[in-house]
Amino acid sequence: MKKRGLAIPYIIWMAIFVVSPLIIVIIYAFTNETGQFSLEHFQGMGLYSGVFGTSFFLAFVATAFCLLIGYPLAYVLSRESPNVRKISLILIMLPMWMNFLLRTYAWMSILESNGFLNRFLVFIGLPPLHIINTEAAVVIGMIYNFLPFMVLPIYSVIIKIDHKVIEAAQDLGANSIVVFRRIIFPLSLPGVLSGITMVFIPSVSTFVISKLLGGGMTLLLGDLIETQFLGNTYNPHLGSAISLVMMAIVMICMAVMHRFGEGEEEAVLL
Amino acid sequence: MKKRLFAIGITVCMVFLLAFASGCGKGSEKVVNVYNWGEYIDESVLKLFEKRTGIHVNYNTFETNESMYAALKNGGSNYDVIFPSDYMISRMIAENMLQPIDYQNIPNASKINLKDFNVQSALSYDPDGAYSVPYAWGTVGIIYNTKTVKNPVTSWGGLFDASNKGQILMFNNARDGIGIALKYLGYSLNTINKEEIKKATDLLIDQKQKGLVQAYVMDQIFEKMIGGEAAIGPYYAGDALTMIQENPDLAFCYPKEGTNLFVDAMCIPKNADNKENAGAFINFMCDPEIMVMNAKATGYAVPSRAAYELLDPEEQNSKLIYPDASVLKNCEIYKNLPQDVNAFYDSEWSRLTMAKSGS
Numbered sequence: 001m002k003k004r005g006l007a008i009p010y011i012i013w014m015a016i017f018v019v020s021p022l023i024i025v026i027i028y029a030f031t032n033e034t035g036q037f038s039l040e041h042f043q044g045m046g047l048y049s050g051v052f053g054t055s056f057f058l059a060f061v062a063t064a065f066c067l068l069i070g071y072p073l074a075y076v077l078s079r080e081s082p083n084v085r086k087i088s089l090i091l092i093m094l095p096m097w098m099n100f101l102l103r104t105y106a107w108m109s110i111l112e113s114n115g116f117l118n119r120f121l122v123f124i125g126l127p128p129l130h131i132i133n134t135e136a137a138v139v140i141g142m143i144y145n146f147l148p149f150m151v152l153p154i155y156s157v158i159i160k161i162d163h164k165v166i167e168a169a170q171d172l173g174a175n176s177i178v179v180f181r182r183i184i185f186p187l188s189l190p191g192v193l194s195g196i197t198m199v200f201i202p203s204v205s206t207f208v209i210s211k212l213l214g215g216g217m218t219l220l221l222g223d224l225i226e227t228q229f230l231g232n233t234y235n236p237h238l239g240s241a242i243s244l245v246m247m248a249i250v251m252i253c254m255a256v257m258h259r260f261g262e263g264e265e266e267a268v269l270l
Numbered sequence: 271m272k273k274r275l276f277a278i279g280i281t282v283c284m285v286f287l288l289a290f291a292s293g294c295g296k297g298s299e300k301v302v303n304v305y306n307w308g309e310y311i312d313e314s315v316l317k318l319f320e321k322r323t324g325i326h327v328n329y330n331t332f333e334t335n336e337s338m339y340a341a342l343k344n345g346g347s348n349y350d351v352i353f354p355s356d357y358m359i360s361r362m363i364a365e366n367m368l369q370p371i372d373y374q375n376i377p378n379a380s381k382i383n384l385k386d387f388n389v390q391s392a393l394s395y396d397p398d399g400a401y402s403v404p405y406a407w408g409t410v411g412i413i414y415n416t417k418t419v420k421n422p423v424t425s426w427g428g429l430f431d432a433s434n435k436g437q438i439l440m441f442n443n444a445r446d447g448i449g450i451a452l453k454y455l456g457y458s459l460n461t462i463n464k465e466e467i468k469k470a471t472d473l474l475i476d477q478k479q480k481g482l483v484q485a486y487v488m489d490q491i492f493e494k495m496i497g498g499e500a501a502i503g504p505y506y507a508g509d510a511l512t513m514i515q516e517n518p519d520l521a522f523c524y525p526k527e528g529t530n531l532f533v534d535a536m537c538i539p540k541n542a543d544n545k546e547n548a549g550a551f552i553n554f555m556c557d558p559e560i561m562v563m564n565a566k567a568t569g570y571a572v573p574s575r576a577a578y579e580l581l582d583p584e585e586q587n588s589k590l591i592y593p594d595a596s597v598l599k600n601c602e603i604y605k606n607l608p609q610d611v612n613a614f615y616d617s618e619w620s621r622l623t624m625a626k627s628g629s
Binding site for chain 2: 047048050051108109112113114115132133211212215216217218219223224227228229230231232233234235
């Protein structure tokens, strides 16, 4: 009973800042300007299917890249000496101590046509790249900003894998590839799943990155929702409806993925 | 770039300070809660006001009229002085969100008169000034790089000129963005004819699909124009002056089709707690010397002859900040549009942002 009491502050916090806003969003989404129940905002959603498509696609690409970069990094880190691990973890988290906006502004200066990257490419005799104001720039911004959220959960799971299990596999004649494929990877899956969740969700709903690095050329869901609140018309009902649909799709994606993840875990263990 | 970063840094600090100040500043202390545009004041003015009146200023900033409106409409926020623009003032008057100004508390307001600058037409948003005291005014024009733009720029057409391909910046909001195309096509900025708005959007979509547009921006125009990343774009005259000071290759032009004139004014929201302090603050801001301090910091035009007289001669003679009557005659002020037209603007703007850009 006593232990349960410790959770009360958290429950109160969640109720005020997560559950009640969510209820407000739901109420707004299902009402119209006069406060009556209405589905009109959902019916007009088809107009924005392109925005949904682009947002989910870019978030998917960014998540895939984060996994490709983040998993090996987390794996290599976990095999290093404690001192190297400590310093590396600090380096990974270091950028997060700075404001998100500032970091994204800095990327603008790096990627611009006359930016640092292109000046460097020209300096070493390569042709300059056109990255800024494209979808590629948006994806780069997402990868940069959200990569730590992929590395950290995977790392913290791998580091806790019992060494005895790996030694046992080796004793039974497994080479390092088999050990990775059949022991380490399956055991690290919970970290991978939470990493994917933590990268995919902020990627799908971001709006600053597309504005700064995408030059406003591609409209993402976050931008679309922002426009409903801060645009020409103040329309919280449509904004809430779009948010709700986005949340529903994200939840379905996550549910499917976790199902798939669990299945895989069992399959490999068997 | 540095200036921008600095500005962001300051904003972040301000938010923290504000959170701190509002947390412990409650008491018998006199306060005034001010909500202004970002980078739209000389910060030392606030210190001066506190010193002279003993009223503590809780200062907060917004980025767009719409975000300010949303913050007030949602309730929760409690401001005593706000700085909306013309069309937003008429909208807030219509929605009963402002309270009439008690001029007894604001003797300095008598020094404010936009008629002295040939912009009296601008006052249509609040003809008698019952709800608002003008703070600053300005115009929108074209800023361009004389090194990279080959054809002379005299018209909005410069933004649709194929020789500037990939170098053109456009406004990143519906009203200003579509407004440029409306003006270029010879329509009014305040048209409620959806056919005209649609034609203007089609023009912008064509411009995007031909790969003419480099990016849709607001504040980011500073880096892009100063650093030579982009060659031409629309912006506010006061800020254009700042950019020209940092990069002498830049020049400014008033398009011959006419442009947008705006007035930002000080208002008191209906639910203001400290009405008297708000009056004192507005009165202080109308002091000609304070107006000049702010004008020097922001680069925008003063609405007061008395303040104008205190400016340096080169500031007074700047055609960029105080354009000729012939330019002003051509200017239009934004009017508050009916809700269905506003919604149409938003859906047309989405149509533009969803269009694929060509290369």
